[in-house]
Amino acid sequence: MKPAAFEYVAVRTTEEALAELARDGQDARLLAGGQSLMPILNMRLATPRRLIDLNRVGELAYIRAHDGGVAIGAMTRQRAVEKSALVARCVPLLADAMPWVGHFQIRNRGTIGGSLAHADPAAELPAVAACLDARVTVRGPAGTRTLTADQLYWTYLTTTLAPTEILTEVWFPTAPSRTGHAWLEFARRHGDYALVGVAAAIMLEEDSVAEARLALTGVGARPVRARDAERRLVGRRPDDAALADAAERVKQVTEPQSDIHATAEYRRHLAGVLTLRALRLAVARARQAPPVTT
Amino acid sequence: MTTRAIGARIPRNEDPRLLRGLGCFVDDVNPAGVLHGAVLRSPHAHARIVSIDTARARALSGVVLVLTAPDLGEQNQPTPLLIPNPNLTHPRTPRPLARDEVRFVGEPVVFVVARDRYVAEDAVAAIDVTWEPLPAVASIETALADGAPLVHADVPGNRAARMVQRVGDPDGAFASAARVLHEQLFIERSCGSPIEGRGVVAEYDPRAGTLRVWSSTQAPLPIKNGLARLFGLPEFRVDVIAPDVGGGFGTKIMLFYPEEILVPFAAVRLGRPVKWTEDRREHLIAATQERGQRHDVEVAVDADGRILALRDRFLHDAGAYTPYGIVVPIITSTQLPGPYKLRNYAVEFDVVYTNTAMVTPYRGAGRPHGAFVMERVIGLIARELSLEPAEVRRRNFIQPHEFPWDVGLTFQDGGPTRYDSGNYPLGLELVLARLGPGDFRRRQAEARREERYLGLGIGCYVEGTGIGPYEGAHVRIEPSGRVFVATGLTTQGQGHQTTFAQIAADALGCDPADVTVVTGDTRKFNWGAGTFASRALVTSGNAIGIAALKVRDKVLRIAAELLEVSSDDLELAGGVVGVRGMPDTALTLGALATVANPIRYAFGKEAAEAALRLVKPRKGAVLAPGEEPGLEAYGYYAPPHATFASGCHAAIVEVDIATGDVKILRYVVQHDCGTVVNPTVVEGQIHGGVAQGIGGALYERIVYDEQGQPLTTTFMDFLMPTTMEVPEIEIIHTETPSPLNPLGIKGVGEAGAIPVPALIAEAVDDALAPFGVRVREMPLNPGRVLALLAEGRATA
Amino acid sequence: MIPPEIAITVRVNERDYVERVAPRLLLSDFLRHQLGLTGTHVGCEHGVCGACTVLLDGAAVRSCLLLAVQADGARITTVEGLARDGEPLHPVQEAFREMHGLQCGFCTPGVLLSAVELLRDTPHPDDATIRRGLAGNLCRCTGYQNIVRAVRRAAELLDRR
Incomplete structure (x- = not known):
């Protein structure tokens, strides 16, 4: 299980990386942390001609308060x-x-x-980004653009980025006050990709839902934002009936796939169960949430 | 005598080396100039090889050798059938490289040797094979269907073997029974998957004509002797070494693996050392696997739940070849009765070829399947008669005064299935006392009111261990005072360098830390079989004991001569011999070893003094007729038949009826492996076995699609439990020594894994009893649990 | 076409190495086969089993998911660096010996190095923390029972130092 041969270049700046990408286009792959790419290379499921290693691009590793939220450089370690x-x-x-x-x-x-x-629909971070309407900054030959998570994800392991572009930053908005969040997932073993994961954010006003956000992993070809279920919650008291109604709606709109770990039917069921549990947790936390300031 | 070493919790001799990263596993063996092999494996479950074009591979820089079947000539003969059996009417074993046809994904077709593994894999990718895909059968059911494609064209119906066994008069008992219950049960394919995969290094010295092979095997001696025959070399010019082995679990008892022939062949051909190290994908598709049986069982019971008779018909998936014979289903059929009185028993099985990886023993070796069937039957009876499953067990246990108990069947080793000793009722009561079942039933009821579902499951087993043929040992005391022990079988984590040392130390009155044990090196010991069937400590342990006692006798004899006393007056402890109560007479074992070797060029002050002080002028030959130099002896032990260990495990689980998740809240083990040599080591064996059992009950499956493509080729798909999935395991030791061997030892290597699927099934049944759930297949997963719930609710 | 080798400088177990490596050479293979530090074991080469875990600039990482070239300029600790020849065992090693935290020893180097970081981050971990922290190291022999105990014991031994 050894990678096929490739050329390797370690760039120091985003500019250099962009120049390398512009030169190599489709034949090159960017190497970030490598925790998904390296297994793929070792198994020879991908055989790029050239690797452009971003790990020495210091300017892409940061976490800072910015614009009412938190900006995180793409090369920041998890x-x-x-x-x-x-x-x-x-x-x-x-x-x-x-x-x-x-x-x-x-x-x-x-x-x-x-x-x-990497756009794995089973991964946590894309779903969190989708849930919070995170913005990603993308640099390419034509300059810089900003995408929402919704605009970023195309399908299974595929983003809307051009082969010459680099995702350089992600920005998350600061959680508003009276908001509770919950991440719940169900995996066969701890550390595995979850069969289903749910990100939930509930903002309360006068004990009714002012804003609801729900995003799921493992139930589609990309992270799924359950907007219909969110809409059903807004304006309602977050009692169990309301939450169950939203969870039921989530089940109806998801289109998971079957694999050796779980059937589509089971994943759909699990999406409902976890959504309900995540919503309950988020509501409970919202009721205790202190105001937040950046 | 001071404290006995046997039974002591002493830290392991092997640990400092392993902890410092100074172990030597096969892939750590790097003879100068070693080349690296890679295998082109079949991507098809069943196909004809039309042509192989290796030109592009050969042209790659760094590629040294490319071998296809014809290149191997005579050496490409089918590998030996290890354990023939008259019921195995259609045995088939693989060739090192497939010739015309491949029968499972992963079967070796071309062997490449190159400068390094990277280039070797480049070369494999550059080989062009033209395949003619053939229809495949990937499961027992499809293999037995009318008109099913044949795995081997000359094996009709894909049936390798059929065996029928009978004890008593089952038909008569069924005819007169109060009740007859029936169940169909299924246990899926799995595999051992040690963290170290397989590996082979071979080095041939053309000047000396010697072949040296390192293999991550559980049985170097049969490999050595086989290779000598295959390559036409004298046995004494072939050495096989199993150095540190990173887990075996039965996977590495299979022999010959193709690579164990391919690597030496290439080394001989090239006159250069060659290494092949299995990667994880190779392991999960081409190393042998196990489990995989479908049972149809009927039980006849009286009104009190006493079993009158049992009939079991089962199908056993052999995979594509049967190199290991039909040992696994034989063990299933003979061990199925477990700790219960089964006077009328009929069992028949068919062994079925499929286009999947070969099936050979994996930890438990047919027993988890048998225990699953028997214990599910206990649960079935309990439910039918509204009894606690524990009570059904009590009513059917073989009682302590009934040993030896003859099951009436021929065991895997050809000997009787005769239980030598044990106390099964005690085991159950100890486990229940620990868990407090009355208290549990109360908590269970309370939890149900809160819609939480707790369940108690019990699993009992009897395990035939320590089978023959025999093992041997060489024990020698060196002039340094250190003791050297060698035995032929191997170690892959069981702590033999410690437990074997404890046995020798006990006989020789020395510290186990002063005993160096060498296993699995044919240069050091040349007789024996290997490590399998929970037999190492029984066979080699007793052989070491026997050899060490011979050395002890000689120590005492020489000391008695030197001290001019009767050996009865001598005391041997703490590494010294002396007249009891006279410390100034003490002689060290090292000094005696120096004296015992009449060539007196002793190095070191102590030895020189010993030589000077102790060796007296004698008349005549230095060695009297019949006398041998040194303090050493050989010993051998051949068990009369298997010795039967036993145990009872119980767990409390909680089932989340929304997700189907099964969480183990408590896990208690009672086990009885006869004399315990080192409790810490025994507990470690049980811990690991239970973890593997939990894997087999809730996580691990090898899955093939309908075309025979393996779908579990990574550790992201074959789910071995982590720290998070294995709960704390509580252990209760009981010791019923075996009357069959001098040390009273029974085996324990496989025990932990055996009852786990059975008890998890019972626990889930119990937790979900309000829904009428009955578990019929293993392993479970959350989706299956929910399906069972839905099924139970529908029929309730 | 074979991509050219690249010169790297790397400090492993407090010793400096200047080496030439092919771009595709995995760090695990570099340590094992080029530097001869065979204590780092390889169990899956896709980042799941954790046997190949080493400390890279102090952080536990899978050496099978890194290229040797990426280690240029880095400081690496392998199991051989926990206690040098002739020195007593590192407290974590000593605890594993005392508690029978290893059987075949193949996964052990990775477990030890994970435990070193775990105990640096959490000097007094409870069992849940230990279990979570070591979930990324598969062991097929021990059922993790004595590994958890050994890490608990290692925390005590480190406290005494």
């Missing part, structure tokens, strides 16, 4: 995000989800940008 006090305070959903990304040894190396750009 472990740094997990341990960040700023993230814990301002983006509790992301902090909640981080320990579920692989194991700590994977997060020591894995990057936030790599995970977002």
